[in-house]
Amino acid sequence: MKNYLEFEKEIKNLETELLNLKDPYDKEGISEVNTNKIDSLQGEIDEKLGKIYLNLNRWQKTLVARHEERPKAKYYIENIFEDFINLSGDRNFAEDNSVIAGFAKFFNNSVLVIGQEKGDDLDSRIKRNFGMMRPEGYRKCIRLMKLADKFNIPVISFIDTPGAYPGVGAEERGQAEAISSSIECCMSLKVPTISVIIGEGGSGGAIALASTNKVLMLEHSIYSVISPEGCASILWRDPTKTVSAAEAMKLSAQDLLDQGIIDEIISEPVGGAHRDKKLTVKKIINSLKVNLEELQKLGRTEILDKRREKFLNSGKSSTSAFPYINKSFLYINKLSIIDSIKKIFKKDLSNYSLNRKKLFLVVIGFAVIGILFSIIIK
Numbered sequence: 001m002k003n004y005l006e007f008e009k010e011i012k013n014l015e016t017e018l019l020n021l022k023d024p025y026d027k028e029g030i031s032e033v034n035t036n037k038i039d040s041l042q043g044e045i046d047e048k049l050g051k052i053y054l055n056l057n058r059w060q061k062t063l064v065a066r067h068e069e070r071p072k073a074k075y076y077i078e079n080i081f082e083d084f085i086n087l088s089g090d091r092n093f094a095e096d097n098s099v100i101a102g103f104a105k106f107f108n109n110s111v112l113v114i115g116q117e118k119g120d121d122l123d124s125r126i127k128r129n130f131g132m133m134r135p136e137g138y139r140k141c142i143r144l145m146k147l148a149d150k151f152n153i154p155v156i157s158f159i160d161t162p163g164a165y166p167g168v169g170a171e172e173r174g175q176a177e178a179i180s181s182s183i184e185c186c187m188s189l190k191v192p193t194i195s196v197i198i199g200e201g202g203s204g205g206a207i208a209l210a211s212t213n214k215v216l217m218l219e220h221s222i223y224s225v226i227s228p229e230g231c232a233s234i235l236w237r238d239p240t241k242t243v244s245a246a247e248a249m250k251l252s253a254q255d256l257l258d259q260g261i262i263d264e265i266i267s268e269p270v271g272g273a274h275r276d277k278k279l280t281v282k283k284i285i286n287s288l289k290v291n292l293e294e295l296q297k298l299g300r301t302e303i304l305d306k307r308r309e310k311f312l313n314s315g316k317s318s319t320s321a322f323p324y325i326n327k328s329f330l331y332i333n334k335l336s337i338i339d340s341i342k343k344i345f346k347k348d349l350s351n352y353s354l355n356r357k358k359l360f361l362v363v364i365g366f367a368v369i370g371i372l373f374s375i376i377i378k
Contacts, residue, residue, distance in 0.1 A: 002015070002069070003067070003068050003069055005060070005063050005064065005067065006063070007052060007056075007060055008052070010048060011045060011048060011049060011052070011271075014041060014044060014045045014048070015045060017041060018038065018041045018042060018045065021037055021038050021041065022038060046270060049270050049271040049275075050270050053220075053270060053271060053272065056220070057243070057246070057247065058222075058228075058246040058247050058249070058250070058251060058252050058255075059228060059242060059243040059246040059247070061220050061221075061222060061246075061251075061252050062200075062222050062228055062246055062251070064220040064272050065199045065200050065220055065221050065222045066199065066200060067272060067274050069274040070198075070199055070272065070273055070274045071198065071273055071274065071277045071280060071281075072115075072117055072118055072119070072120060072160060072198075072199075073100060073115025073116055073117045073118075073158040073160055073198065074100060074115065074117050074120075075277065076115065076158055076196075076198065076281065076284065077100060077104070077113055077115050077158070079277075079278075079281045080106070080281060080284060080285055080288070081104035081105060081106055081111070081113055082104060082105040082106075083104055083105045084102055084103075084104035084113065085102045085103050085104065086100060086101070086102040087101055087102045087103070087140075087144060088140070089136075089140060090135075090136040090137075090139035090140040090142075090143060091143060092136065092139060093135070093136045093139075093173060094136050095136070095140070096129075096133055096134050096136045096137030096140060097117075097127050097128050097129065098116065098117060098128045098129040098130075098131055098132055098133045098134070098137055098161075098165070099114060099115065099116055099117065099133050099137040099140065099141060100113075100114070100115045100117050101113065101114045101115070101140060101141055101144050102144075103148075103153070106156070106288070106289075106292070107289060109154070109292075110151075110153050111153060111154050111155070111156050111292075112144055112145065112147075112148040112153050112154070112155045112156070113156050113157075113158075114141055114144070114145075114155065114156070114157040114158070114209055115157070115158035115160075116131050116133065116158065116159055116160045116161045116205075116206075116209070117131060117160070118130055118131035118160055118161075118199070119131075129165060130162065131160055131161040131162065131200075132161060132162060132163060132164060132165035132166075132205065133161065133164055133165060133205055133208075134164075134165050134167075134169075134170045134173070134175070135170055135173045135174050135175050135177070135178035136173070136178075138164075138178040138179060138181070138182040138208055139178055139181075141182060141185075141208075141209060142178075142181060142182055142185045145185050145186065145189060146185065148189075148191060149188075149189045149190060149191050152191055152300075153191060154191050154192040154193065154194070154292060154295070154296070155189065155191060155192070155193045155194070155212070156193075156194050156195075156196070156288065156292075157193075157194070157195040157196070157209045157210065157212065158195075158196050158198050159195055159196065159197045159198065159199075159201045159206045159209060159210050159223075160197070160198050160199035160200055160201075161200060161201070161202050161205045161206055162200050162202040162205075162227060163202040163203040163204070163205040163206075163226075163227070164179055164203065164204055164205030164208070165205075178208075179204045179205070179208045182208035182209065183204075183207060183208055183211050186208075186209065186210075186211035186212060187211050187307060187308065187311070188304070189303075189304070189307075190300035190301065190303055190304045191300070191303065192213055192292060192295035192296055192298075192303060193212035193213050193214075193307070194212055194213065194214045194215075194216065194288060194291055194292065194295070195209060195210040195212040195214070195215050195216065196216045196217070196218070196266070196284060196287075196288070197210065197215070197216070197217040197218065197221045197222075197223050197253075197262070198218050198221060198273075199218075199221055199222075200221070200222055201217075201221065201222060201223035201224070202224065202226070202227060203224075203225055203226055206223065210223075211307075211311065212307070213295055213303060213306060213307045213310070214263045214264070214291045214295065215261070215262040215263050215264075216262065216263065216264045216265075216266055216284075216287055216288075216291070217253040217256065217257075217262045217264070217265055217266065218253070218265075218266050218268055218273060218280070218284075219253055219265055219266065219267050219268040220253070220268055220272050220273070221253060222251040222252060222253075223251060223253075223256055223261070223262065224249050224251035225249075226249075228242040228243075228245040228246040228249065228251075229242050229245070231245040231248070231249060232244070232245040253265045260313075260314060261314060263291075264287060264291070266283050266284060266287050267283060268280060268283075
């Protein structure tokens with residue numbers, strides 16, 4: 001049985017009608033199949049799906065990214081790579097089933113494959129902890145990434161997590177340290193690294209494995225510092241404002257490509273990756289092949305330098321928030337100057353003419369501090 005999202009109700013009705021038309025049996029026995037009607041209805045469904053998915057808002061894209069039937073990392077690993085060998089454990093505490101990792105063949109080249117796995121049904125989701133990695137999961141990935149770097153093997157990661165697991169045990173075992181160490185490891189590798197965001201790219205749990213040379217993203221995936229629900233709860237104290245939060249966060253693939261956060265959008269079949277999983281696999285294979293061939297032309301040092309340059313320049317485009325941040329700092333500096341002058345003279349600013357020399361020195365001092373701070377920020 002198919003699962004339909006709220007905005008797909010019309011599609012559900014049409015597909016139910018189509019299924020009834022394709023069934024050659026009715027209450028009175030065998031009936032004739034109306035092929036013309038079937039073709040017409042299928043065309044109508046395709047047209048409506050195209051219109052709906054062409055105009056999805058950011059919250060609707062979030063729902064598509066979380067769709068129960070959306071292909072998971074395990075599916076992609078099984079259908080993209082050959083001779084996959086699963087490797088377990090961080091050699092320190094335990095195995096983390098929320099991440100699949102191991103070596104495989106991709107067009108006869110050895111690669112390290114890492115995939116955050118949510119699971120397909122209730123039992124597997126519980127086993128996989130809904131894709132939320134624990135510290136031992138990140139430490140397992142660090143162990144394998146260092147091994148791949150040693151033998152000059154490229155790293156390919158599939159990102160699909162609502163975020164790192166926030167449980168007490170995970171925090172006690174150093175969740176924050178594990179995430180930061182994973183980011184540090186990703187940034188220090190001298191082999192080609194590619195990450196593909198296939199569903200949710202949530203918070204540090206995602207970027208811990210997505211600090212790569214190339215960040216690819218499926219068309220209806222999301223990538224953000226927090227979930228829309230979490231953002232709405234923090235900013236508005238109202239979890240019902242998830243739609244507004246999603247719009248404000250600009251978490252869609254197109255938003256992130258415009259901001260230079262990701263490098264490429266992989267288009268999905270009409271209606272999302274779950275409607276044609278095989279076609280989605282083919283598109284991912286083509287994108288991985290092109291990007292991997294491009295990176296393999298570079299030397300080890302050049303790969304490292306380009307990755308660092310990419311992330312250091314992230315957000316410095318004309319559409320970034322940095323100009324507004326700089327303006328905010330200037331405004332804060334102005335307020336600080338006024339507050340300081342008020343404290344020095346302990347009287348209204350209209351009487352500052354009696355102490356012009358002192359005022360002049362204070363203003364010059366803050367101006368110099370502001371200039372130095374701006375230089376550091378740049």
